[in-house]
Amino acid sequence: MQTHKKIVWMLVPLLALGAYTTILLQSVQTESGKDKSIIIIMKSNDIRTEFWQTVRAGAKTAAKEFQAKADIRGPLQETDVHEQIGLVEQAIAEKPQAIVLAPADDDLLVPVAEKVRQAGIKLIVIDSPLDGNPGDGFIASNNLDAGRKAGRALASMTKGRPAVAILSDKGSSPTATDRENGIREALAADQPAAVVGTRYAANQEELAYQATKQLLADHPEINGMICLNETATLGAAKAIKELNKSASVKLVGFGASIYEIKLLEEGVLHATLVQKPFNIGYLGVKAAVELIDGKKANPRDNIDSTVVTKENMYDPENQKLLFPFVER
Known part of the structure; x- marks a missing residue:
């Protein structure tokens, strides 16, 4: 009987340690971002649109790095403003902690963007500004x-x-x-x-x-x-x-689509301004995570563009811009 009592008393601190470890792990998991929910709404989710697929890749990379749950959406056509408004309304109803929005129209998206803020959801605007700057931060090409x-x-x-x-x-x-x-x-x-x-x-x-x-x-x-x-x-x-x-x-x-690259090689297009859409997507999600963590986002992040010509298109740095790895 004494032996059984000793075993029980030996197990008590171990069980307490196990419970403490579980709580600690849950705390670490929360701080690491696994509970962070972000909805990204692009101008277009068309897999044939190189720019937005590269934005998507940047957003997914940041979500993985910061262990956030990211749901990426968008209308098929950039011109479908009303569908995008509907997607934002749907996102508000789902109550994520943050929304990253690339507005298809600087004026028509303002009312629904204000609804995002009124719902207590953090808002990062990317690629194109909104009238009145209703977001918590803005990231775009300069x-x-x-x-x-x-x-x-x-x-x-x-x-x-x-x-x-x-x-x-x-x-x-x-x-x-x-x-x-x-x-x-x-x-x-x-x-x-x-x-x-x-x-x-x-x-x-x-x-x-x-x-x-x-x-x-x-x-x-x-x-x-x-x-x-x-x-x-x-x-x-x-x-x-x-x-x-x-x-x-x-x-x-x-732009830097495969069609524009071909035109550069042919000498029909003499130069193209290449943006960094991967950076736009990545920094958009990064800023959203920082806001969820209680930090302040930069009011505006400007991203430089690069002039690419037939003569410099094969430079290593420009090759990275023209042919980014995009997981579809």
Whole structure:
């Protein structure tokens, strides 16, 4: 009987230690982030869209690193603003601790973004700003500086005498506005520079193609075009190639899709501004985790872009930008 009592008394501290260890492990698990729930809502979740799939890869990498539960969603088309609003409404109902949002419209998403804050959910905005900055933090490419780089690149290609047309998505886009302002600022430094005007293609390659053909017909003096997104770049390249003007019209675009890389190799696209979408996704989730942990996020994180040309596209650093590993 005495032996049994000794065994029982020996087990008591062991059981207490086990209970303490369990509590400690639960505490460590909580601090490590396994209970952190984040919903990421992109402009597009289309697997064919290189930019957003790379944003997705960055977000997934950060979620794994910080041991957060991340659910990534988005409409098929970037232009489907109302579907994105519905996705945000659904996310609010699910009550995650944070939402990372790439708004498809800087104005129409504001009311639902304010609902996120009212629900006590942390909000990080990525890629494009919202009117009034309702988020807890904003992470995006430095589009004004990217525009300056595009303008300077074209000025150097046209030997300081550019006659330029700008092809944009829509006039109300803050991203496009910043890029165009940067382009005009850079070109203004070259006194002989002339900007023929800006045309809008509504994020449609066919409209960009038609607009380019019309511009080149109406303004034969054009020796350079700057396109502010991938669809505009592809549409303009198609027209320039069809008209056999690749040598006389220098084309500068934005993006790093496989189609743009091919155009670089062919010499139809003379330079492209490559963003760092992986960084945007990664830093968006990282900022969300910091907010959940009670830390402050930077009000604004600007990410640089890189000018890639046919001559430097095979440099090791540029190869990483052009061919990031993306898990689909």
